Amino acid sequence: MNDILKNLRSKGFFHIFGASTLNKIIQFCSGIFLVRLVSKNDFGVYSQAQNIVNIFVLFIGLGTNYALMQFGSESKDIEERNSFFKLGLKIAIPFNLLLSGLILVYANIMHITDLKMKIILICMSSLPMFIYLFEYLQIYFRTSLLNIEFSKLSTTNTALMFLLSIVGAMSIGIFGIIFGNYLAYCITIGVAVYWLLKKQIFSHKFITIEKKVKKDFFSYSITSMFSNSISSLVYLIDIFLIGYLIKDNQILASYKTATLIPFALNFIPISIMTFIYPYFAQNRDNKNWVLKMYQKLQLGLIGFNFIVTFILVVFAPLIIKILFGDSYLDSIPYFRVLSIGYFIASSFRIPAGNVLSMVKKIKFLFIANCMVGIVNIGLDYYLIKKYSALGASISTLSVIILTSIIYNAYLYFYLRRE
Structure with missing residues (x-):
């Protein structure tokens, strides 16, 4: 140790x-x-x-x-x-x-x-x-x-x-x-x-x-940009549609407040992935090494994130009241749903997405994110109109679960394939 x-x-x-x-x-x-x-x-x-x-x-x-x-x-x-x-x-x-x-x-x-x-x-x-x-x-x-x-x-x-x-x-x-x-x-x-x-x-x-390398560089840039943009829309399109469909700054402020802690906590997997990125990129052709390191990483994240999420969900009313005040207590339902979303994203979605990028599976990420992006916009539009800001949080959670399943299924398939 x-x-x-x-x-x-x-x-x-x-x-x-x-x-x-x-x-x-x-x-x-x-x-x-x-x-x-x-x-x-x-x-x-x-x-x-x-x-x-x-x-x-x-x-x-x-x-x-x-x-x-x-x-x-x-x-x-x-x-x-x-x-x-x-x-x-x-x-x-x-x-x-x-x-x-x-x-x-x-x-x-x-x-x-x-x-x-x-x-x-x-x-x-x-x-x-x-x-x-x-x-x-x-x-x-x-x-x-x-x-x-x-x-x-x-x-x-x-x-x-x-x-x-x-x-x-x-x-x-x-x-x-x-x-x-x-x-x-x-x-x-x-x-x-x-x-x-x-x-x-x-x-x-x-x-x-060389021209070929420049072409590869530019291709990687464009594909990664669209792939990550569609992926990041999970965290942006809900606020945009709340503003567009509901047109109530009070509700939008409450929803934005509910996102502050769950979204901020994503720094845990992101900072870890930032540190390991060069090492994974250098060993991307060694599938056994990547698989072994990824499994260890994921196991540790699941245990830690479960404890954090449990605290957030159980003590949500107290956390909101102390940090943001009584006027934001209406954000508690959104906060709880998004906290569960944090657990799924930080344990499965973010690590798998980053490793897939490290091993240059950007075309898969692009296709997967395009498909999920369409689902995300449709769900957001329908659920926000029906359930207001609560619908936005449910849509975000649903899309995070869907992308987590797709990313991890493909990553394990790729790493275990001879």
Whole structure:
């Protein structure tokens, strides 16, 4: 056990997991403060606008960050890695500018009756570029196995987001939150570039990437982008449809509040998968190794997540009352359903989906997610109209269960096939 712990410590696991834990605690505290600093109606408006922007953000960089994580991890040396990152940036910058333009178009041509939400969307239209650049730099640190720098950068960004958003909310309300986000990204991007300059990363030469490799890179980017976008819609389409079909900011605010804890806890499997990604990517052809490691990972996650979910479901009224106040007690039913969804997603869906990506089964993920995405939209539309926000939570749980079954069935079939 001591040898295992020493090995994990030397490779930076505790830096990544510790930073992820601290980041999610800070993000969660930020959510609690923001809920209490702005009115329930304003929180609903902000949540809806943020959700719309997040849908556009699903397509940032034309998926190049997914390819950079894979191809950067597989790179034989720093020159090859830098060449992939140069290629990714050339594709991403113009596409992110296009996304910002599309957000502006959406804000102005869609029938948005709430003037405040329209202004918020316009103010948030440049966020895709900042989000991409921050993630781009994080991925560079991660694929270079610079885990300490990766962890410090993540924590710095989260802490600044928290402090600047709170100060902004107290000063000028919702618009202060948006300004705080921009400022936090600017500072952390600057810090990351400074660290890379100190390590003389940019002094290395680039190599010429073959046309076939470029084609594979671009294909991986596009397929992963659509696959992950459809998958992520599970967490976004419900809020969008609640705003579109119900048109009640109070209900939307309650549902958004119910998602804060269950969705935030997904950092547990995500941080673990972030740490192991390069190792799985490097051993993707060794099926026995991948299967053995995946089974150990999944068993540990099931045990831990069961305890967490039990606490969330049983003590839901107390948790909501203490953290968010009496005005959000109507979110308890949604909270319980989404907590069960957290157990399924973090134990089965997220680990299996990430491993399938690591072994480059992105075409399968794309097809599976397209099919499930259609089911998701249909279920959301029907259940929200019939049961309001409770229908949204039931739809989310149903889709998480469906994707978990599909992902794991195919993954085990692939790994056990000779």
